[in-house]
Amino acid sequence: MPAIDPAHIPAKLFPVIDALCTTGAEVSRIIARGPLGQALGAGVGENSDGDQQKALDVLADEMFEAGLRGAGVRYYASEEQEEVLSLVEGGTYAVAADPLDGSSNIDVNVTIGTIFSIFEAAGDANASFLRPASEQVAAGYIAYGPQCLLALTFGEGTQLYVLDPETGSFALAEAKMSLPEAAKEFSINASNRRHWTPPVLAYVEENEAGAEGAKGRNMNFRWVGSLVAETHRILTRGGTFLYPSDARPGYESGRLRMVYEVAPMAFLVEQAGGLATDGTTPIMALTAEKLHERRPFVFGSRQEVERITELHG
Numbered sequence: 001m002p003a004i005d006p007a008h009i010p011a012k013l014f015p016v017i018d019a020l021c022t023t024g025a026e027v028s029r030i031i032a033r034g035p036l037g038q039a040l041g042a043g044v045g046e047n048s049d050g051d052q053q054k055a056l057d058v059l060a061d062e063m064f065e066a067g068l069r070g071a072g073v074r075y076y077a078s079e080e081q082e083e084v085l086s087l088v089e090g091g092t093y094a095v096a097a098d099p100l101d102g103s104s105n106i107d108v109n110v111t112i113g114t115i116f117s118i119f120e121a122a123g124d125a126n127a128s129f130l131r132p133a134s135e136q137v138a139a140g141y142i143a144y145g146p147q148c149l150l151a152l153t154f155g156e157g158t159q160l161y162v163l164d165p166e167t168g169s170f171a172l173a174e175a176k177m178s179l180p181e182a183a184k185e186f187s188i189n190a191s192n193r194r195h196w197t198p199p200v201l202a203y204v205e206e207n208e209a210g211a212e213g214a215k216g217r218n219m220n221f222r223w224v225g226s227l228v229a230e231t232h233r234i235l236t237r238g239g240t241f242l243y244p245s246d247a248r249p250g251y252e253s254g255r256l257r258m259v260y261e262v263a264p265m266a267f268l269v270e271q272a273g274g275l276a277t278d279g280t281t282p283i284m285a286l287t288a289e290k291l292h293e294r295r296p297f298v299f300g301s302r303q304e305v306e307r308i309t310e311l312h313g
């Protein structure tokens, strides 16, 4: 039995998507065993961005690399690897991944995930990924939460699948996700308030003023610390997410990485009817210049993202 219902997946891409799902289901089983298995949240080193690596970051990276190699993928770029890995000579696709997103939540049983972006392989390893986000042929995330979910796009809407624990295969739950145009919730790491730029502070203050302010309605606040969980909530019931640039050293372009976090999430969000920008410019119009480069990231309900752009004007 394939690891995902093939009905809505382009045939050419099916082996790659099936490998991502097979691996995702295995990662999900390891996470579900938690402390009964190996110490998933233990620190084991540092990645090229200087982030601490947890045991599960490294394990998930190895598992996705092996799965994609088995599916004939040409190039694999990962948050956990300094350089692009060449997997299978002559392979058609290049896959970038954040194998384990939300590492700080591994030990506390809060939703974590895997994010991936797929391009057709280009002339060389780096050129396969350093290109406009609009050239992605597919993107998705797997959310390891109360349910194990997969959101997936091929540029014709965003599909939602759920891993059926009875069969071990992802089944279609929603053929076309639709992100509400108006938002009732916003998400930003509020502990960085003193470092924000004036437009970001102005947006948050508008939300805080609620019904008594210019906005004329109340906004609720949420911060999980897992981009995958945050994106899934916003795709489901609307909202906005901001990880802007701020005045901390090293945060000139925010925290999130363009190639394997920002670009794939932007593709999924826009295909569900939302907007995704760096504060002003649509992410899908941007091109990464370096594999691990960061980008300020703002996405979510259309009306809110437009308001944030206006405040930056």
Ligand SMILES: O=P(O)(O)OC[C@H]1O[C@](O)(COP(=O)(O)O)[C@@H](O)[C@@H]1O
Binding pocket: 051, 079, 098, 100, 101, 102, 103, 104, 189, 225, 226, 227, 228, 255
């Ligand atoms: O530490 P902060 O500022 O809350 O940042 C949280 C953000 O960092 C991330 O955890 C980065 O991802 P990784 O766990 O893959 O490094 C995002 O999932 C999340 O949105």
Ligand SMILES: [Mg+2]
Binding pocket: 098, 100, 101, 102, 227, 261
């Ligand atoms: Mg991440």
Ligand SMILES: [Mg+2]
Binding pocket: 057, 079, 098, 099, 100, 101, 102, 103
């Ligand atoms: Mg990660």
